[in-house]
Amino acid sequence: MKVTVDQDKCVSSGMCVMNAAEVFDQNDDDGVVVLLIPDPGPELAEETRKAAAACPALAIHIEE
C-alpha cells in the first residue's frame, strides 16, 4: 500500500489521526496533515483505508 497526501486540499479535520494515528499526524500550527508512514504494512491497512474514506477534503490517496 502506497499513501500520498495533498496538503493544499487538507482542511485539518483530524479525521486521519483519529482513524490511523500511526500513519498520520497534524502540523502543530494549522493542523495540516503530515504523513508519517508512506508505505504502511498490512497491519495498518484497514485503519489507513478508514482514514482515507473519512477525510472530508479527499486529501488522502491510496494505491493498493
Add this chain to the structure above:
Amino acid sequence: MSTDERLREENSGKVLASEQISADVPEYPMERAARCPFAPPPQMLAMGETKPLSRVRIWNGTTPWLITGHEAARTLFADARVSVDDRREGFPHWNEHMLSTVNKRPRSVFTADAEEHTRFRRMLSKPFTFKRVEALRSAIQEVTDECIDAMLAGPQPADIVAQLALPVPTKVISEMLGVPYEDHEFFQEHANAGLARYAAADAMQKGAMSLHEYLINLVKEKQANPAEDAVSDLAERVTAGEISVKEAAQLGTGLLIAGHETTANMIGIGVLALLENPEQAALLRDSDDPKFIANAAEELMRYLSIIQNGQRRVAIEDIEIAGETIRAGEGIIIDLAPANWDGAAYPEPDKLDFTRDAGQQLGFGYGRHQCVGQQLARAELQIVFHTLLRRIPTLKLASPFDEVPFKHDRLAYGVYELPVTW
C-alpha cells in the same frame, strides 16, 4: 382558430402546467412530527425514499434542490463546483435577514470557497487538532464532574440543560478562546438571539451586532495583552496585518457560537435519547472500550442530527447527480437529518443502535466545510454521556415525554429544558 388564438391557448396551457408543477413543490423547511421528535420531518423521509434529491420551495419563492440521500450529500459536500458563497445569484438564503445583510457581513470561513476558505480555516484549526483535543480530555472530565457534583448536591428535579448541557461546552470553549467565563451569560444570550430560525431581521441584527462588538473589543484586548488562547492567535494575525479586526471578530464569533450552542443542544437531547433507550444506555454505561464509547457518540450524532434548516450551497457549474442535473446558479440545500436516516446507508435508521458502525455519519457535515470543532465536540460528548450514565445510573425523566419542550424553532435542534430525578 387564428394563429394568435392558438398560441395564446398553448401558452395558457403551459402556464397552467408549470403552475401545476410548482404547486406540487413542497415548502422548506419542514416540520418534525410531534409524536416522533427524534425523527427527521416525515415529509423529508418520504421524499428521500423516492429519490435522493428533489425541488423544494423556500421563503422567497425560489425552488432550490433539497438533498436527502446520504451518498448524494457526501458527494455534493466534497464537490468543488458546489459553492458556499452567499453573494452568488441563486444562493438559497435562510431568511430575509441573511439576504439583506449579505454585502454587509465580512467574508468568513462559512461563506468563502477554495483558497480564501483554506486561509480562514487554517487560522482556526490550531486548537482543534486531534492531539490538542486529546490533551484537553482531563480538563473536560473535571468540568463534567464538577457540574454533576453540583447537580447531585442540589434540589430535584434538576434541569440537565442548565446544569450540564450548557455549562460544560461553555466553560470549555470560553477557556479555549480566552473569553472570560464571567461574560458567558452575555454571549449566550446574544448568540441565541442570532440563531432563531424564523427570527425577525431587526432582532437578529441586534444580537449579532452586540456579539460582534464584544469580539472586536476582545481581539483588541488580546492584541495588547496576548495569552495562550484562540482569540490571541487571531489577534496576532491582525497585528501581523494578515486579517482585519472585523474578520478576526467574525471568525471568533463563529467559534464561540458553534462551540457552545451546538454541543449543548447535542448533550441535552442526547441525554433524553439515552433515557428513552435504556438498553442502549446500559451498553454504554457498562463499556470500558474507548472505541465503543466513541462510536456511541457518533451514533447519537447520526440519530439526532441537531443541525436543522439545511446546509446552504449554490452550484457554479452544471452537476449531474443521481439521474438529475443541478444547473449552474441553482440553489442546493443539504439536510443532514434525512441523510443520516437514509436506509441505504443505515439499515433500520430509526433505531438508536450503538453496535452499528456510525463512522460515516454526517452530523458534522462533510467536505471542506466540515465542522472545525468536531474533535472537541466528540471528546465532550464521549465524556459527558458516559460519565453521567456511570455517576447517576438511576437517572430518569421527571416530566411526561410529550411535555418536553423541543427547539423546533431554532437553527440547532435540541430541548429547552430537561427535568430529571434520580
